[in-house]
Amino acid sequence: MRIGLVLQPFSEQSLQLAAQLGATDVVAGMPAGDFDELVRLKSRVEDAGLSLSVIEGLMSIDEVVLGDGGRDACIKEFQQGLRKMGAAGIPTLCYNFMVWRPGVGVVRTSYTTRERGGSWVSSFDADLLAQAPEIPGATIEEERVWENLEYFLKAVIPVAEEAGVKLAMHPDDPPMSLRGQARIMSTPDNFERLVNLVKSPSNGLTFCQGCFSEMGADIPATIRRFADDIHFVHFRDVQGQVPKFSESWHDNGKTDMLSAMQAYADVGFSGVMRPDHAPFLHGAGDDGEPTGYTMTGKIFAVGYMHGLREAALKDAS
Secondary structure, three states: OEEEEEOOOOOHHHHHHHHHOOOOEEEEOOOOOOHHHHHHHHHHHHHOOOEEEEEEOOOOOHHHHHOOOOHHHHHHHHHHHHHHHHHHOOOEEEEEOOOOOOOOOOOOOEEEEEOHHHOEEEEEEHHHHOOOOOOOOOOEOHHHHHHHHHHHHHHHHHHHHHHOOEEEEEOOOOOOOEOOEOOOOOOHHHHHHHHHHOOOOOEEEEEEHHHHHHOOOOHHHHHHHOOOOEEEEEEOOEEEEOOEEEEOOOOOOOOOHHHHHHHHHHHOOOOEEEEOOOOEOEOOOEOOOOOOOOOHHHHHHHHHHHHHHHHHHHHHO
16 A cells, blocks of 8 residues: 655645655656657656656546547547556556536535634535536436446446556546436445446456545445455545535545555555545644645654554554
């Protein structure tokens, strides 16, 4: 199990901090431009003593999710992105099957909910969106989304296999349909259906603990259920579940996080896990907007993960 970080901002200071915290990997978005941009990004990370091992958010695939007329062109661009990753030696792609239009991507109703010590976290309350209108152009029924997903996977998985890249599907967040758009990556059973649509070592999932906790899933049991299909991990937790939840400090949610780490050890997970959204330390080091990706809260998260990993691996030995 390797600890990775998204760096915000992406800077020499953040790279240095990641290395000082004992992280080994960096998770980044696909840079704009041609292959040389990706090579330079990877070189910059490696020059700091870290590995660029996961790309999150290769590109928007709204046309594919909705089955619009431009989906084949979108798929070709996605395939080319996989080839770039393979050529650069970046083995894992975290992606999702949500439409990224305002109101139906990752949705929160607050980013300033108070947590421990007055820190800010994000939260979601479906009641606050109950009267929201449907999003024009984003309305779609569940079985149509499944048809579109199968069409997509049959086109991209062979390319991923050839490139040596593993696709890791991220759950919908929140894991529920919103504003006229069916969202299918919202239950453990649906993830079972995902990995069976196209059976391949390249077709797996990002185990976002926060999202599976939002579903009400038993986290350690679900890790074991998908032992062979987890390619990447988002290590976070929440209080509550859909339709109402709030994010938490990594040690202050509803999940037994040591049991979760022990489950990863038991199934032999050897990939990258990163602390996902961390509290915004309002008045205690964080500035700007509370995105969940600022670095100060990650310092606690990484230290906590190191301790849990050490305990879990000792128990497994």
